[in-house]
Amino acid sequence: MKSATGLRSGSTGATALAGQKGEEANRMTADRLAGSRPTDTTSPEEAAAYETRLSQADIVSIINAVVLAADDGVDPAVLAAMGRIGEACNADRVNAYRISANGQVCRTHEWARPGTPEILPPIGTPRTDTIASWMPTLQARQPVVIPDANDLPESEPQRATMIRQQVKSLVALPMVEGDRLFGFTAVSFVRAKDRLSGAEVALLQSLVDVIFAVVMRRESERQAEATAQTLREDRALLKSILQTSTSAIFAFDCSGRLIFANDEAEAITGKPRSALVGQSHENPMFGSATVEGRPLAPEDRPVAVVLRTGAVLRDQRMTIVDGDGERRILSVNAAPALVEGTLISVVCTFSDVTSQVSADNALRNALAEAHQLAFFDPLTGLYNRRGITEVLRDGLALCQRDGGHLALLYIDVDGMRSVNGNHGHYQGDMLLQRVAERLIDLTPEGCDLGRMASDEFVLIIGDPRPDAGTAEALATERAQGILARLRQPYDLGGLSVDVTVSIGLTPISAGDTVAGLMKSVDLAVISAKAEGGNRIAAFEPGMEQVLAERMAMAQDLRDGLRRDEFRLYYEPKVRRTDEGLTVIGHEALIRWQHPERGLIGAGDFVPFAEETGFTQEMDVWVLREACLELRRRATDHRTRSLRLSVNISSAHFLSADFADLVQRTLAETGADPRLLELEVTEGTLLSNLTAARATMLQLREMGLTLALDDFGTGFSSLSYLRDLPVDVIKIDRSFVVDLVDQRSNKTILEGIIGLARGLGVKIVAEGVETEAQLNWLYDKGCRVFQGYYFARPNPLAITALGSLPSPATAAAEE
Known part of the structure; x- marks a missing residue:
């Protein structure tokens, strides 16, 4: 005998009968089920059935066992009752089946006489359509009686x-509550056909009804207790949430009156809860x-909006005046509380975001200034080299997308050195401003103008043309107008100056690169100047000798890598404390030991490598050499704890297999990942935040430290810094160089240092060259530094600092 699950859950259909306990109730039930004893009119067969099948004592015993069973004993009692029924009826199987709402038929309880063949697995999923002919009878609360399976129609x-299950005859007794058929109990005969009398079937049906009612009542009681326990747990959880929430929580009724407030509500309003309850949502203490x-x-306040629309309101910003008279900024969320679709109250949360908003605004202003400095020329207000490069990239993307052709003009002021030498740099700067003003007047809408260097300007003509020839013709026409306008005299505060330009x-076109275009116009300007200046030169294939030299350099780079001509130099990172200066690590910098040109600095070949796509091969070499260096350092007590940082190019860092490369390199070299720090630029992260975050998380899992290089030169924002696992922020050297004289740089640096401190991120200042820079940065909270003030990059790692150079000496060496 076995049981799968309970017969069903829900309310009972025979509550009074099933709920009675005790001997009297059982006797009354037995009398009711057994009916009157055989009379003179009862047939001999029926009378024999009463005597040999189910006696009154059997019924009392069965009901008593089920009714009085403990909660965990109902299923065993049901199985025992089924066995008693089977034995009394001389049946071979007694099975209970449940019919689910979707029409599936599932066996829940099974009794079989010893020696009876097991029920074969069903073919397919049993459903009510397989007993379709039974359903009307069962749903009418009537049993289905099949005296002989062979007498059933073939259909x-x-x-x-x-026949498959070897059942010769069968009686199916419905289990019904209300209007729903929950299942049935099947009494099956396998050894021989047997026909139960009508009285016996009626008796069995009544007995099944009682057992079914008892089971349902017990299940209903269990469910009610489970529901009550869940409600108690939910209330305890809600109480804990309300007590521990850092947000003020209010509940208003349908009239907008406060009916509940948590502890935090008192803090944010400055009033006790007793004074809050009953107040209207229109009270200024709730935001006005x-x-x-x-x-x-x-009508625009959160509670009114929710009462009117029934919609959820998120992060509505409002202000209140607290008990101390201070203005506070709140983030308000409001939602309707519904019961069966009817709004009964509105729940609001108030979060004080005053400090967050203030910090965001301060940082936004500081970083906007940093962005202005990073992308725009402070003298003329035009795009600087970095800014115009980004615009040029956008132009290339437009050509790639639409198939059009634009044009690029490179404008170089002739004789600028002479102006500075004869009239001074002040007058020279004024001249550059006047040149910029004239160029702005000559720049049509849709074109972009930038200042690349002291006396060099770039104009991107954004008016697309169908082919390169017409684009060049338009550029030539614009260049002629510029040439004529810029050669006119300039009034520099009473001083008249004449200059010309070379263009x-x-x-x-699609397929060009920023580097290639800039080189082409640079070669064209060189050609124009070589012919005396004050003229226009278009790039021609004859100028490609220089490009051939560039290609030779690209090959030279690859040969240099194969010939092991590259070297790592180490610039120390220094921590300053009250006790002094300590070397805590190094930045690995690549150098090229060229067989003919000698030692070449990174600035002379890395930009070219970036233009030609060679940086990934260099990254692989630098990463491996740095890991080998860490492995070597592990054997020396002076260096084994020093961290080593490596710069990684943008394209390589964002590639899908970069993290795998790092893991493989660490495994092959045996380097300690905790001592390896990877530096990436801010632009790298902003170009693809999703890919950057995925790579950074993988690297962090390996134990590496991640540093954000050149911070402040891009358009930084709190949102991406909060989302990315950055460990270190490196202040770009451009902010440090003019630190003493540039007030704006100090403001930016104070904002960056405050940002790092607020985010719990370490900070490193690059480019420290004077004692004044060091002292100012230290006073503002920066503790780790790099720069020539401490030491220049060296092929041997400096582990301790000797006597520091004077500021004048450091500046002279630079």
Whole structure:
């Protein structure tokens, strides 16, 4: 005998009968089920059935066992009752089946006489359509009686099933509550056909009804207790949430009156809960103005909006005046509380975001200034080299997308050195501003203008043309107008100055690169100047000798890598404390020991390597050499704890297999990943935040440290810094160089240092060359530094600092 699950859950259909306990109740039930004893009119067969099948004592015993069973004993009692029924009826199987809402038929309880063949697995999923002919009878609360399976029609699905299961005759007794058929109990005869009398079937049906009612009542009680326990747990959880929430929580009724407030509500309003309950949501203590100071109409306040629309309101910013008279900015969320679709109250959370908003605004202003400095020329207000490069990339993308052709003009002021030498740099700067003003006047809408260097300007003509020839013709026409306008005299505060310009130009087409275009117009300008200046030169294939030299250099780079001509130099990172200066690590910098040109600095070949796509091969070499260096350092007590940082190019860092490369290199070299720090530029992260975050998380899992290089030169934002696992921020040297004289740089640096401290990120200042720079940065909270003030990059790792150079000496060496 076995049980799968309970017969069903829900309310009972025979509550009074099933709920009675005790001997009297059982006797009454037995009398009711057994009916009157055989009379003179009862047939001999029926009378014999009463005497030999189910006696009154059997019924009392069965009901008593089920009714009085403990909660965990109901299923065993049901199985025992089924066995008693089977034995009394001389049946071979007694099975209970449940019919689910989707029509599946599942056996829940099974009794079989010893020696009876096991029930074969069903073919397919049993469903009510396999007993379709039974369903009307069962749903009408009537038993289905099949005296002989062989007498069933061939079309009847149950005929084949019964024969397959060796069932010769069967009685199916419905289990019904209300109007729903929950299942049935099947009494099956396998050894021989047997026909139960009508009285016996009626008796069995009544007995099944009682057992079914008892089981359902017990299940209903279990469910009610489970529901009550869940409700108790939910209330405890809600209480804990309300007590520990750092947000103020309010509940308002449908009239907008406060009916609940948590502890934090007292703190944010400055009033006890007893004074809050009953207050209208229109009370100013619940917010009456926007962040900008605009008064909020009553119908625009969060509670009113939710009461009117039934919608959830998220992060509405409002202001209140707290108990101390201070203006506080709140983030308000409001949602309707519904019962069966009817709104009964509105729940609001108030979070004080005053400090966050203030910090965001301060940082946003500081970083906006940093962005202005990073992408725009402070003298003329035009794009600087970096800014115009980004615009040029956008132009290339436009050509790639639309198939059009643009043009690039490179404008070089002739004789600028003479102006500076004869009239001074102040007058020279004024001249550059006047040149910029004239160029702005000559720049049509849709074109972009930038200042690349002291006396060099770039104009991108954004008016697309169908082919390169017409784009070059348009550029030539614009260049002629520029040439004529810029050769006119300039009034520099009473001083009249005459200058000319040389202009190089080239069309911009899909497939070009920023570096290639800039080199083309540079060669064209060189050609124009070589012919005396004050003229225009378009890039021509005859100028490609220089390009051939560039290709030779690219090959030279690859040969240098094969010939092991590259070297790592180590610039120390220094921590300053009250006790002094300590070397805590190094930055690995690549150098090229060229067989003919001698030692070449990174600035002379890395930009070219970036243009030609050679940086990934260099990255692999630098990474491996750095790991080998860490392995070597592990054997020396002076260096074994020093961290080593490596710069990684943008394209390589964002590649899908970069993390695998790092892991493989660490495994092959045996380097300690905790001592390896990878530096990536801010632009790398911003170009593809999703890929950058995925790679950074993989590297962090290996134990590496991640540093954000050149911070402040891009358009930084709190949002991406909070989302990315950055360990170190490196202040770009451009902010440190003019630190003493540039007030704006100090403001930016204070913002960056404060940002790092707020985010719990370490900070390193690059390019420290003077004691004044060091002292100012230290006073502002920076503790780790790099720069020539301490030591220049060296092929041997410096582990201790000797006497430091004077500021004048450091500046002279630079």
